[in-house]
Amino acid sequence: MSLNPQKIITDITSLAAGRPVCLAYSGGVDSHVLLHLLATTQHPQLAQVRAVHINHGLHKTAEQWAKHCADVASKLDIEFSHIDVTVQDIDELGLEAAARKARYQALSDELLSDEVLVTAQHQHDQAETLLLQLFRGAGPLGLSAMWPESQSHGMSIIRPLLDVPKQDILDYAELHQLHWVDDPSNQNIDINRNYLRQEIWPLLQQRWPTIEKTISRSAKHCQETSLLLAQLAEQDREQCQLKHDGHLSIAAVKQLPLERQRNLLRFMIETAGYVLPSTAILQRIIEDVINAADDKAPLVRWADTEVRRYRDDLYVQTSTDSELPPIEINFTGPAELELSDDCTLKWQLTSGDGLKTSVLNGDLMMRYRQGGEKIRLRGHPQHKSLKQLFQEWSVPPWKRATIPLIFVGAELVGVVGYGYAEHYAADTGEKGWLPYLAGDLQPDLD
Numbered sequence: 084m085s086l087n088p089q090k091i092i093t094d095i096t097s098l099a100a101g102r103p104v105c106l107a108y109s110g111g112v113d114s115h116v117l118l119h120l121l122a123t124t125q126h127p128q129l130a131q132v133r134a135v136h137i138n139h140g141l142h143k144t145a146e147q148w149a150k151h152c153a154d155v156a157s158k159l160d161i162e163f164s165h166i167d168v169t170v171q172d173i174d175e176l177g178l179e180a181a182a183r184k185a186r187y188q189a190l191s192d193e194l195l196s197d198e199v200l201v202t203a204q205h206q207h208d209q210a211e212t213l214l215l216q217l218f219r220g221a222g223p224l225g226l227s228a229m230w231p232e233s234q235s236h237g238m239s240i241i242r243p244l245l246d247v248p249k250q251d252i253l254d255y256a257e258l259h260q261l262h263w264v265d266d267p268s269n270q271n272i273d274i275n276r277n278y279l280r281q282e283i284w285p286l287l288q289q290r291w292p293t294i295e296k297t298i299s300r301s302a303k304h305c306q307e308t309s310l311l312l313a314q315l316a317e318q319d320r321e322q323c324q325l326k327h328d329g330h331l332s333i334a335a336v337k338q339l340p341l342e343r344q345r346n347l348l349r350f351m352i353e354t355a356g357y358v359l360p361s362t363a364i365l366q367r368i369i370e371d372v373i374n375a376a377d378d379k380a381p382l383v384r385w386a387d388t389e390v391r392r393y394r395d396d397l398y399v400q401t402s403t404d405s406e407l408p409p410i411e412i413n414f415t416g417p418a419e420l421e422l423s424d425d426c427t428l429k430w431q432l433t434s435g436d437g438l439k440t441s442v443l444n445g446d447l448m449m450r451y452r453q454g455g456e457k458i459r460l461r462g463h464p465q466h467k468s469l470k471q472l473f474q475e476w477s478v479p480p481w482k483r484a485t486i487p488l489i490f491v492g493a494e495l496v497g498v499v500g501y502g503y504a505e506h507y508a509a510d511t512g513e514k515g516w517l518p519y520l521a522g523d524l525q526p527d528l529d
């Protein structure tokens with residue numbers, strides 16, 4: 084079998100679906116062949132094409148590579164740019180992963196909002212990726228290896244060569260007398276992928292000559308299985324979201340067989356964009372969180388993610404910072420205050436809601452809960468402790484310490500987002516001063 088240029092360009096056109104394409108051009112043979120195909124094969128629906136090279140600056144010859152890429156693109160009449168990046172966190176991530184991280188970040192910054200990125204991984208890369216996942220004990224999603232189209236780092240990425248054998252790419256390059264750059268770091272067998280490629284693969288291929296193709300076929304089977312599992316998880320999620328607040332009902336989750344509980348949890352975590360937990364952590368979520376006694380509020384944490392239970396609700400979220408620094412502010416400055424990276428307190432004048440505007444003349448402060456606060460809410464006959472109110476409002480314990488409280492002197496007069504004290508709440512028809520958290524439902528402002 085040999086590489087069919089028209090089929091590849093047709094595949095790119097259909098995956099790109101009218102969006103302009105930007106080729107990630109390393110200077111290696113694979114992306115050079117793809118660049119050549121894009122430049123020389125016509126397709127009426129193929130929108131604009133350009134190429135970008137990332138210079139990691141890791142080799143003495145890096146500048147020459149970038150120059151080589153620019154020359155090749157220019158001869159093929161393809162718009163070209165190169166980006167210099169600084170590879171960081173090498174000690175923590177290892178050279179290969181650190182370079183990939185810097186590369187994807189730069190590509191993501193470079194891409195226009197409607198552009199798709201095209202990369203040149205082929206059938207052999209796909210087989211290697213599946214094997215490396217297998218050695219790590221991955222399930223169907225990991226064994227799906229690379230998808231023809233996926234979303235990553237905020238970009239759409241398409242991989243039109245996944246079904247093309249490496250040999251076909253080399254034959255094409257030879258036929259068209261292409262000159263490419265071989266990355267010297269590919270020889271370093273301390274890197275698992277290189278070890279597999281240099282030391283193991285030749286033996287496998289000697290014994291099983293079609294192994295590149297057959298392993299890639301397994302990746303496709305796993306992709307199909309992953310899609311089916313996602314559909315099942317979607318159905319289970321609908322069934323377990325009894326309220327409309329997006330949280331799963333623990334009682335409903337417990338009705339599912341264990342393997343579907345695990346499948347649902349993985350799906351929820353993955354679609355929310357968090358790092359998937361290991362099998363052991365997943366098991367702890369089932370044992371310690373889902374099967375905890377009703378009155379417990381357990382949590383399991385990994386990476387920067389946590390799963391918690393409060394009453395019947397299951398929370399999958401970014402780890403909460405339980406030790407928030409105390410803040411004391413008076414409200415004479417601008418009408419907003421950044422409380423943390425993702426939380427801003429804002430305030431506005433509005434009709435019949437919030438606090439009387441006269442509070443602005445006094446000693447108005449904001450701080451978080453310290454324990455022992457009481458408030459008599461508007462329309463209530465007596466004071467209640469904040470603890471009791473948080474329970475009545477079903478505020479999960481770990482959120483209580485993050486809700487801004489408004490004080491006049493030492494007196495608690497408002498719990499942002501929840502309610503105001505009888506003597507300080509704005510009357511109907513009167514202008515009120517309303518603090519709220521950005522992202523909360525905005526009040527009707529006038």
Ligand SMILES: Nc1ncnc2c1ncn2[C@@H]1O[C@H](COP(=O)(O)OP(=O)(O)OP(=O)(O)O)[C@@H](O)[C@H]1O
Binds near residue numbers: 106136139203204
């Ligand atoms: N420095 C880079 N600049 C732009 N794109 C890159 C760069 N390195 C890799 N890529 C893209 O990511 C894909 C996979 O990377 P990988 O490291 O397997 O490529 P390579 O073997 O160095 O190069 P090639 O796949 O072009 O032969 C490449 O096919 C290419 O599309």
